[in-house]
Amino acid sequence: MKKIVTKHPLAIRWNHWINFPVLAVMIWSGMLIYWANDVYKIRLGGTILFKFFPESVYRALGLSYKLAQGMAFHFVFMWIFFLNGFAYVLYTLISGEWRSLVPNRHSFREAWQVLLHDLHLRKASPPASAKYNGAQRIAYSSIIVMGFGSLVTGLAMYKPVQLHWLCAALGGYESARVIHFILTIGYCLFFLIHILQVILAGWNNFRAMVTGFEVVKGPEHRGMAVNEQGLVIPPEEPLTTERPTIEK
Amino acid sequence: MEQSAAEQPSPPTPEQQERALEREIRRRTIVSFILFFLLGVAAVMGFRWLKGHPQDAGVQAPLRSVLNANEKIFDKTLSDGHLAKTYPVSAAATHVRVNGDVGMSPNFDPNTWKLRVIRAARDTLFLTLKDIQQLPKTEIVFDFKCIEGWSQVTHWAGVKFSDFVKQYHLDAQAAMKYVGLRTPDSAYYVGIDMPSALHPQTLLCYEMNGKPLPLNQGYPLRLIIPVKYGIKSIKRIGTMYFSDQRPPDYWFERGYDYFSGL
Numbered sequence: 001m002k003k004i005v006t007k008h009p010l011a012i013r014w015n016h017w018i019n020f021p022v023l024a025v026m027i028w029s030g031m032l033i034y035w036a037n038d039v040y041k042i043r044l045g046g047t048i049l050f051k052f053f054p055e056s057v058y059r060a061l062g063l064s065y066k067l068a069q070g071m072a073f074h075f076v077f078m079w080i081f082f083l084n085g086f087a088y089v090l091y092t093l094i095s096g097e098w099r100s101l102v103p104n105r106h107s108f109r110e111a112w113q114v115l116l117h118d119l120h121l122r123k124a125s126p127p128a129s130a131k132y133n134g135a136q137r138i139a140y141s142s143i144i145v146m147g148f149g150s151l152v153t154g155l156a157m158y159k160p161v162q163l164h165w166l167c168a169a170l171g172g173y174e175s176a177r178v179i180h181f182i183l184t185i186g187y188c189l190f191f192l193i194h195i196l197q198v199i200l201a202g203w204n205n206f207r208a209m210v211t212g213f214e215v216v217k218g219p220e221h222r223g224m225a226v227n228e229q230g231l232v233i234p235p236e237e238p239l240t241t242e243r244p245t246i247e248k
Numbered sequence: 249m250e251q252s253a254a255e256q257p258s259p260p261t262p263e264q265q266e267r268a269l270e271r272e273i274r275r276r277t278i279v280s281f282i283l284f285f286l287l288g289v290a291a292v293m294g295f296r297w298l299k300g301h302p303q304d305a306g307v308q309a310p311l312r313s314v315l316n317a318n319e320k321i322f323d324k325t326l327s328d329g330h331l332a333k334t335y336p337v338s339a340a341a342t343h344v345r346v347n348g349d350v351g352m353s354p355n356f357d358p359n360t361w362k363l364r365v366i367r368a369a370r371d372t373l374f375l376t377l378k379d380i381q382q383l384p385k386t387e388i389v390f391d392f393k394c395i396e397g398w399s400q401v402t403h404w405a406g407v408k409f410s411d412f413v414k415q416y417h418l419d420a421q422a423a424m425k426y427v428g429l430r431t432p433d434s435a436y437y438v439g440i441d442m443p444s445a446l447h448p449q450t451l452l453c454y455e456m457n458g459k460p461l462p463l464n465q466g467y468p469l470r471l472i473i474p475v476k477y478g479i480k481s482i483k484r485i486g487t488m489y490f491s492d493q494r495p496p497d498y499w500f501e502r503g504y505d506y507f508s509g510l
Contacts, residue, residue, distance in 0.1 A: 162327070211276055211277055
């Protein structure tokens with residue numbers, strides 16, 4: 001028998017979907033800013049493998065000669081990016097959601113199994129024992145750390161004299177700019193893999209991020225017991241071994 | 249009228265339960281996705297509204313309001329105790345980047361140049377380069393930061409703006425909120441908030457790398473203000489004046505942040 005099971009809390013769904021367009025505006029306006037001093041390249045020995053970015057990219061996306069516009073959008077939307085991220089972290093901490101997000105001692109082994117499985121190098125899929133598997137825990141926690149990294153490197157570049165200690169801690173002005181840029185590339189790569197995984201995971205999983213619920217078959221849901229009303233019994237006893245982070 | 253026991257529905261069959269569940273799933277899915285779609289449309293419309301909004305000094309008015317609010321938050325961090333990092337003279341670049349030639353008209357005669365300091369209406373002080381060189385000299389080697397995103401360690405010397413104010417008894421003027429500076433041809437002009445102008449690293453500068461400023465670096469006199477982006481370090485100062493209102497600012501009018509503080 002099918003059951004409706006609550007998966008994502010409303011707050012997390014709002015944070016997730018607000019972040020998507022806001023991060024898009026931050027990356028777009030960031031590229032308007034980067035254009036004015038576009039010095040980063042990937043080099044191997046003496047040869048340039050890739051230049052960020054080829055002229056054709058700027059032309060296609062209309063990014064040239066818009067530094068002022070880029071700075072204006074960047075320094076306005078930074079507030080939404082910050083507040084949304086802050087709200088997310090606060091919510092996960094207070095609600096206890098962090099327990100299903102933060103990697104535990106099994107996560108790295110599990111992530112490796114997930115990776116092998118996803119690359120079709122391993123037949124058996126790793127046991128789905130919690131809301132997020134090891135790979136997801138690592139990815140979703142990293143993205144929060146990356147967001148924090150963007151925030152502090154951005155702040156260091158924004159006020160390098162007044163916040164000189166922060167700028168120095170990040171290796172200086174130029175270094176903060178490089179880290180800020182690399183983190184942005186990281187978001188783009190995360191986005192590509194994330195989209196691919198969401199497509200592969202299918203409709204039920206995607207729908208859960210919009211509606212908050214998931215439809216599961218059978219009385220068991222990821223190893224959690226379900227009562228007669230189809231509600232998951234809170235995993236107090238059965239999952240204590242799955243949560244070594246709260247053991248002393 | 250009495251409800252008879254016969255009218256009580258019999259318990260739903262598994263098929264009926266399944267259908268009810270399907271209906272519930274469909275209803276909740278449709279409601280959520282309609283909301284999701286509408287919010288998406290609202291976000292796109294909001295962004296288009298923002299992008300197409302009438303401009304205030306070269307940038308959409310709502311963005312300008314936030315930039316001005318940012319200034320009110322971050323100018324609190326400005327302190328005379330927070331100095332731009334300085335470097336040994338050996339770290340300074342010998343080939344100093346030249347960026348921007350607005351206000352650098354070719355028909356300028358440095359020999360007849362004098363700095364005009366407007367103390368009040370019909371009270372203007374005229375100063376030669378010699379007058380300014382009489383004042384205590386300060387050197388600085390710091391990482392000059394351009395708003396474009398590059399920076400360069402460069403070596404400058406001149407008189408601290410705060411020393412200049414002291415020596416010429418401009419205390420009443422320095423009590424105002426802003427100082428305005430413009431080139432002799434009035435083509436380039438900046439406005440600086442007084443706390444930044446009086447910051448101990450702000451120089452009225454006449455030397456670069458131990459020699460008089462080159463013409464393209466603003467000979468005879470330029471501003472060097474390490475607590476701001478380079479756009480505020482105006483070259484070839486012609487006129488200095490004081491105001492409680494924001495003086496006109498070339499790049500501000502073209503959409504940049506007025507404060508532009510680092």
